[in-house]
Amino acid sequence: MLNLSSCYLHHTYGKMDDNEEELDQEQTEKLLLFQDLSGIEDIERCKRILQQHNYNIEAAVQDTLNESEGRPLVYNQPQSQPQERPPTVDTQPFVQRVYTVARPLPSHGWFQWSYMLILLPFRIVYSTICNLFPWIARMLWNDPRLNVVDPQGDVLKFVRYFTELYGLVHPNFYLGTYSQALNDAKRDLKYVLVYLHSNEHQDTDHFCRTTLANDDVTNFVNEHMIFWAASVDTPEGYRVSRALKENTYPFLALIVLRNSKLTVVLKIEGPIEPEDLVAKLTRGMRDNEGYLVAARQERADISLSQNLRQEQDEAYRESLRQDEEKEKKKRVEQEKLEQEEAARKEEEQRSQQLKEDKIRMRLEKAANLPAEPDADDPECVRLLIKLPNGVRLDRCFRKTDSLEVIYDYVYVQDDVPEEFQLQTNYPRRVLQCQPAGEGGTTPIPTVDEAGLKPKEMLFVQDISD
Structure with a gap:
């Protein structure tokens, strides 16, 4: 019965388009087992619950039982927020392609499934205890990766580590923080390719040496996008990994300004060959280029409107200046006329005063003239x-x-x-x-x-x- 359902489910969900995550054989078996244990008939809901718990059946079953009984969740507790938050990035856009390349796992027979069912209660109890302890530890002791003290230092440290280990052939690293990279991408309307590095993952070394060190990948990334990378072992990288909600490594995310909001438009998880990486990045850029064109046009319209408004303001200020000059000139001419009129009146008053003074003086002098002597007077x-x-x-x-x-x-x-x-x-x-x-x-x-x-x-x- 289980094998028939597995085959049917693999046929139905194993081959999906690029818009959904592919399920490998182990994930398919876990999905059927979780459906039997939880009693949930909706296969899509079972799939979402398992994805939220990274396909940890014990955690998914325990949280499902807790949710049905009204008790708080144990395995899905939110972590504390970092001290410095980067710009908001929409990790669930309308269209998002997630590519997961998983390694094939060996299949299980009836004996293994029966053995797993017998041990399932003990594993649930054991997993609950093991997961409760880290949760309690996080409550009592802060994870040092949550305390982002020097985000740029974390980035530079990883760049030095990557260059020393894998050489100089790689995309040009952005030497700033994640927030600065997003701000520059938003300002310049460019794509941001985020790479999260995990030293503990088995596929990381091969991915760095064969894919990131590939000349075609290097040239393509340098030409079309900003490349930001960090290790998840550092506070800055760990914070970004929590924001982007990665599932496995190597992890790549393509971010672009979409409808005035920074959005993750493509996720690539797991190992990938250079030519496939370039092809998927090209497809992601082609599918979202229209949003950048619209953003550029919007900015051009805003700039044109601002320039037009500025020209109108300058013309208005020039008109005001000319009016002020005319008014000033008119005022100066009016003052000059008033001064001339005042001077003329003053001159007239002075002239009139002189005339009056002269008349008065003449009268005084005429009155003071001595009498005219006789012509016969010898003197x-x-x-x-x-x-x-x-x-x-x-x-x-x-x-x-x-x-x-x-x-x-x-x-x-x-x-x-x-x-x-x-x-x-x-x-x-x-x-x-x-x-x-x-x-x-x-x-x-x-x-x-x-x-x-x-x-x-x-x-x-x-x-x-």
Whole structure:
């Protein structure tokens, strides 16, 4: 009965497409045995439970019984989170190809199956105790691999180890942390190929020497993707292994930005030949290239929109600047006009004030002029004064009158210039009608002292300019 079911199950699930994990003979037998022990008719559910427990029948049966009785799970306890978490990576994308290459195991006969069924309760008890002890130990003592202290140092340590052991022919290692590699891939829209190295696995050495050291693999990876690697014995590698949920080694995961989220689009688990690795990586890239094209186009649109917005902002700022310059120029011109208007008004006020002062002074000087003496007076001097416009003034003065009296007489006339001086006809000389010397200390001479004749002609000279 078991062999018939095994054959049927192998025929149904043994050959799957690239989107599902292949089952070897041992896994198929464990799947049937678990279905018989658990009583679960849904074969897909049995398969998922076994996969969650890495095909450990004892752990799967115990946890199934605990779950049905409402007790906490023993073999599927979540581990504590690492101190530094890398960027979120979706390990369950819509389309994910998982390739597992397993070694064939020897088949079991009826005797072996009967023996296994007899020992199954003891093995369950023994496995429960063995698994409880590490779980309790993890509760009491922290796993040193959970404490990520120097993630980059872990990566560099592995790179040095790999190079010393396997030589220089290998893909170029990314010399940063896992988080930095994901950030660079997201920024540059590139693929990230993650390799997790386990020294304890039997296929690791062969994979490193024949596949990773292959020239075609090296050239292909260097040309198309970022290659990040670490050992699961280090905290950084162990943390990444928990995040990517690997099942066996050698382990490779292809990660790319998909729908604005870093996603594992391909897992390759187990030994693989160089040509098969290149072919599967090529297929994984081809299937997901559309997402990168869409991301590049989206970024180009965003960049174009930003550039357009920046140009609009610059044009707006330039318009504001020109408006400010126009306003400033207008304000300067307005201030200039206001200053000119103020100066003009000030000048008009000053001119008006001068006119008013002159009128007042003329009135004062006219009022202070001494009376004109008689022409028959022997002390009288008759002066004929000619203005620049040709008007002639005729008046008598006393010999004892100061020349300032003559100046004031001319000053109060209507057609006299703003500034003027008096001069004789012959010999031509300028009369001192105002105090001379520093501070005006030199006295003004009288008519007699000035040597004017009883009949003299004087000229008014305009010195306003």
